Amino acid sequence: MPSEDRARVELLQGTLDLIVLRALSTMGPQHAYGLAARLDQLADHPFPLNQGTLYVALVRLEQKGWIKGAWQTTEAGREAKYYSVTRSGARALGRQTERWQRLVGFVNKLLLHEP
C-alpha cells in the first residue's frame, strides 16, 4: 500500500497546482473548504487526497502571484479566506493548460498507437 500511495501523490503533485488554479478560475473566489468540496464533487470517486493537502498548493500559488487570498464573511456569516485568480494567474493557467494538453496528447499517443 505505501508504494501505491506514493504513486498517487506523485501524480498529483505536478498537477495539483493546475487543478486548483483551474477550479478557482471557473468557480470564482472560493475558500479552501469550498474548493475541496467542489473537487470531491467533480471526482467520480472521492477525491484522492486529504483536504488539508490543498494548503501547500494554495501557498505556492499565492507566492507565485497567481492567486490572491483575502478574508471575507461566508454566507453563513463565518470568517473564511477567499482565494481568487489574479491576472497573471489567468495567463499562467493558459500556459499551463497548453502544456498539460501537450503532455497528455503525447502520453495518449504513446499509450494508444504504439503496439
Place this chain on the structure above:
Amino acid sequence: MENLRRALLRLLTVFRHGRSERELGREVDAHLVELQREFERRGFSPEDARLAAKRSFGGVEQVKEQQRDARSFRWLEDLWRDIGYGIRTLSRTRGFTITATVTLALGISAVTVIYSVLRNVVLEPFPYSRSDRLVNVLIRDASDRQVRGPYFPAEEFLFYQQQATVFEDVVGTSRDSMLWQGDNGPERFDVAWMTPNGFDFLGVKPMLGRVFDASDTAPDAPRVAVMCHRAWVRSFGADPGVLGRTLVLDGTAWTVIGVMPPRFEWNIADLWLPAVMNPADDPRTPRGTRAFQAHLRPGVSPREAEAQLTVIGARRAREFPNEYPPQSRFQVIKVIDWVVRDFRGVLYTLFGAVSLLLIIACCNVANMLLARATIREREIAIRAAIGASRSRIVRQLLVESALLAAGGLIAGSLMAYGGIQALAQLLPPGGGVSWETQIRLDRPVLVFAIIVAAASTFGFGLFPALQSVRRDIAAGTNVAGRTTAGRRQTRMRSGLVVAQVALSIVLLLGAGLLMRTFVKLIGVDLGFDPKHVLIAGVAFPPRQTMTPDNQRHIYRQIVERSASVPGVRSVALAHGFPPFGGQMMSPLEVPGVALEPSAQALLLFCSENLPGLLGIPMVKGRGFSTLDTEQARQVVVVNETFARRYFGSEDPLARVIRLPRLTTLPRPITDPTFEVIGVMRDVANSGPRDLPAPQVLLPFTLRLPSGYALVVRTTDEPLRAVNALRREIQVVDAQVALADPITLERRIQMNFYARASFSLLVLGIFAGTGAVLVALGIYGVLAYTVSQQTREIAIRLALGGESGDVIRMIVRFGLQLVAAGLVIGLAISLATNRLLTTQLWNTSPNDPVTFAVVVLLIAIIGALACWIPARRAVRVQPMIALRHE
C-alpha cells in the same frame, strides 16, 4: 519570474513567522468548522461530525508542517528563531554577555590591527601595478658587501637593459634636489629624474591633468613636470590651478602637467621630471646615474634573473676589472623585500603574539560558557526531553556563541579603527615601512576580521556546546537541579586555565625581552649631548659664479647671524647628521705603516666648534682652530677608536694619513694627505647598538662649494628658533633656503630607537591585555569551583574547620593550575624565543632576569586571582549555605 518572486516571498516569510502561523491557524480552524457543519447536515452527531471532519481533513499538524515547508525556508526560519532566542537569553545575563563580548573584542581588534599593518606594510605596500615582480639589481662582493647598485652609471645601466632578456621593462630613476624661488622665499624641492616610460611602468593614473611619456622628451618638446600629492598640498595648498603653472627650478622653467594621487611616492620626490638616458651622460651627475628597477617577466624568478645577469656581468667584468671585485655576484631583490627588510620579522612576531592573545581570549570565553552551561543544564535537559535533537541544541548554543562573536566583531572593529590610527603614528618611518604605505581599515581587513570572528565562534563555542549535550540528560532534570557530575567539566576548565597561563607566559616573556633590549639601548651612553640641538640643511641654488671663497663667506655670515638669535647658544656646520656624518667612508692609508686593506674611516666635514657644541671633549692634542678652517688646512681630528686601531700605543699626533676616497668625489680634493692634530673622545657614531667606528673630522672648508647643515644648540625647545633662523638666512642671501629642520634627538630616535620602541609598545600592550585576561580566567574558574563547593565548605566550617585551611585548600588548587601553566609556558618559550633573536640586543633570548620577573609576575597575578574567591568562601555563613540547599 514567478519562481524568483516565490523565493523572495519565502525568504520574507522567515521573518513573519508569527503572523503566517496565526493566519494559517485561523484558516484551518474555519475549514474544520465548515467540514463539521457539512457532516452534521448529513446527520452525524456533533461529536461524530467533529471526528469525521478531522479524518477528512487529514492530520492538522501534518498539514501545517507541509504548509510551513512550502511557505518559507525552514532552516532559515529555525535560525531566525534561534537568533531571537539567543538575544533574549544573552540579554538576561548582561554581565556575562558584556564580559564575553569585551574579551572577544580585545582579541579580534588586536589581530585585526596587526593584520592591517602586516597587509599594508608587507603584503601590499605599493599602489603600483605588477609590484610583485618589481625588482632592484645589486652587485655584492665575496664578503656580501653591496659594491654596486641599485644606482648605475647611464652607460652601464643601458648595457644591462639591452643585454638582459629576463626583464619585461626597466625604469631609471634618480633623486636630485632643486631650489624653487616661490612666493614665500626659496624652497627646496626633492625631484626625481625618471625615464619617460616611468608612469607607464608604474601603471598609476594621475589624479589631476596628465603624466608625461616619450613625446615629452622630444628635442623641441616643452619641459614638463608631474607633482607629488604631498608637495601639492604642502606648497600649493591643494590648488588645482597648479596645472599649467610654470615653476622655475634652479633657473630652468618647468610646466606642471599633472598631480599624482596620495600614495604615489616613487623615489619620494616632490616632482618627477622626464629625462632619457644616454651612454654619454656624466655619471657624476644625478641624471647620469640611475637606480635600475625592473619588472621580471611573468614566470621568471629572481634566481633565474641573477643567473642571466651573472653571465652578462662576467663579460663586462673582463672589460672593466676595476668596477667588479673578484667573485662579485648579482643580487636581484624584490623591491618589497628591499624596503621591508627585517621589519617583516617584527610584524610576523607581533602577528604571532596577537594570535596568542586571541587564543587566550577564546579560552576565557569558552571557560565562561562552560560555567554557564552548568547553570543552564536544566534548561537544556528540558529542551532535549521535549524532543529537541542534539544537533538542534548544539546549533542553538553555537548561534549564541556567534552572537557573542558578532558583538565582539562590532566592538572589535571600532577598537581596531582607533588602534590602527594610533599605530600608524607609531610606525618607524623609513625603518622598513615604505613611503607608499597607508595603514587603514579597508575592506580586506574587515573581511579578515569577520573570518576571525567566525573562526573564534567555533574556537570558543563548539567545545562547550558539545559538552552540554554529551552530559547525561537525565541528571539535569532531577528535582533539585543540582549536579554532582562536575568533575569532567572542572577538569576541562582547569585545562583551559593552564593553557591560558602558558600562552600568556610566552607573551609576557617576549615583551619582557624586548623591554630589556630597549632599556639597554636607552641606557647606552651616546658620548655626546643631543638635547636642545637643531639640525637644518642650508640649500643654495646652483650658481656659476659660486666659488669656495664666497660660499665660505656666506656660511660664516649665516653662522654669525644665527648665533645672535635669542635662545641660540652656539651654531656649527656639519656635513649630514652629526656625529654620524653623511655616512661617507674612505679607505685609509698611513704612509710607512702596512695596514690591512680593509682599513677605513668614517668622514665628517665640520666647522671648528662642532665637537664643543655636541659636548665631545678632546683627549689629546687640540681641536680645529678658526684658522684651520678659514685656510682649509690639511689637518684632521680623529677619535679614540681610530687612534687605538691604527696607531696602537704610538702617539697619533703629528702623524700623516691618506684618505684616497676624497680624490674621487664629484669635486675631488686633489691632495688627500692630512696631519692628525688631535684625538677626541669616542661617541656612538654608528648608533647605540654598534661599537664606534674609526672617525675622522675634517675642516668643512676643504669641501666647498657644497651643501652643509646648520647645527644649532639652543637653550630650550630647538624648533622654536626655526623661524628666526630662516629670517636671518634670508637677510644674508634671499635665495638660500633652510631645509628640513629637525631636532637631533628626534633624528636619533627615528634612526635608532623607533623600531625597538614600536615592537616593545605593541607587544607590551598585548602582553598586558593577555595577563589581565589570564587573571580573569583564573579568578573565574576558582570563583566557580568555590560556588560549587559552598556546601562542602559550609559543612567543614560548621564542624569547626579552620578558615585558614579552607583558604589554603582553594589557593593550592588555583596555584597548581598556575604552576602547570608556568611549566608548559616556559617550555614553549624556550623554543619560540629564538624567533625574537634578531630583535634583541645584548640580551639572550633566555635571559634569566626576564624569566624570573615574568614567573614572579604570573605567580602574583595567580595568587591574587585565587585569594579573592577563597576569602569569599570562608565568609559564607554555614547555616545560610546549608539552608540554601
